Amino acid sequence: METLLVTLLSNVFGIEGLDFATPAALWLLFLWPLLWVLSGLNQLFGGAQNDDLTQLQSQRQLVVKHALIHKMQSFGTVKRVLKWRFSVVKMGLNLLRGIIIISLAIALAQPEKIQELAPLPQQKTVRDIVFVIESSASFLLPDYQVDGHSETRMNVVKNVLDQFISGLEGNRFGLAIYAEQAYTLMPLTSDQTAARLNLKRLKPYLAGRTDGAMGEALGLALKQTRQDGQNVNPNQSESDTLKRVVVLISDGLSQPSRLALSEVINYAQLLQVPIYTIGVGANSQVADKRLYTGLLYQALESDSLKAIASETQGQYFEIGSGQDLNRVLQKLTRRKVCLMKRHRDHLVMSLCMTFL
């Protein structure tokens, strides 16, 4: 019944998406006909004298007794006109009474128009992602197969990162590389073109041959996130933490890191920045099927990467192909959708109750 009333009113007012927060109040619409019926019954059984206006009208009727009164035509006309005017005014008052009741009932039902809003264009930074990429000699090893051809670890990582960065507008990216030394290749920027150009500069041997500077590179990356996160605040919210991420892409440690990884982990825990680690390369030496390249084969050493991820609330991923890396990166950027509560205005309720 309420739904029927809502549909009827929506059609009457011609407003699309009209809804009522408290449709139960629409039952008050029937108050007017009810009062009308009661008033009619009252007049029928209780006599017409109950109404104030009727009493007043009867008072003003002049009772004249005269033998020739019927000859006074004009008097009868005046009486008829006055009666007609009185009933018109009375009808107008009834109508006004009805309008008051109906509009109050509708106001109590809290009509509202529901507008569907289009998603906002992305304008502000969604997330700061600092990639720490190993550029040691082991990244020259061609142990990935892309379209039937062997591809070096570095090329696979570069291609996937390039696609990833070009697809994520509104995020900021930073690049840090390490091998024997650690460098910031690019500070955090929301300029995707600059990020992709800098990614092209990435080459093995750029920072040396061995991978002893993993700790330092992670420190540099964490420092970048701290500069933008400003002061270290242990009470920072979960959303702030989710906005800053360090992603380490490496094949593990072939020699101990110069800066102890425990120090890096402590620093990351202090900043509450998760470090996601991505292991690149095959798990065992068996994967080395090259006849001769001049390079010692270095298999993936995942223990250090797992330790970093688990200690910093991050996650460890192992990739067997470029598609795997893409999937992992998409997983890292999954977002939470906030459900907003619907607020209702109770002011109208108190106002209407006052009027009633």
Added chain:
Amino acid sequence: MPYETPPRPPRHVALYDIPLSISVISLFCYLFLNLLLANKLRSSSDDQAVH
């Protein structure tokens, strides 16, 4: 794949002020008309009483 902003909940535009204004205006009209009519009827009956 472009990063999508989360869907926004629909906006509820309150429309209660329209019927509320109508009822307030009608109430004043009703009171005014009632008062006017009662006054007129009373004054005319007073006039008759004088005659």
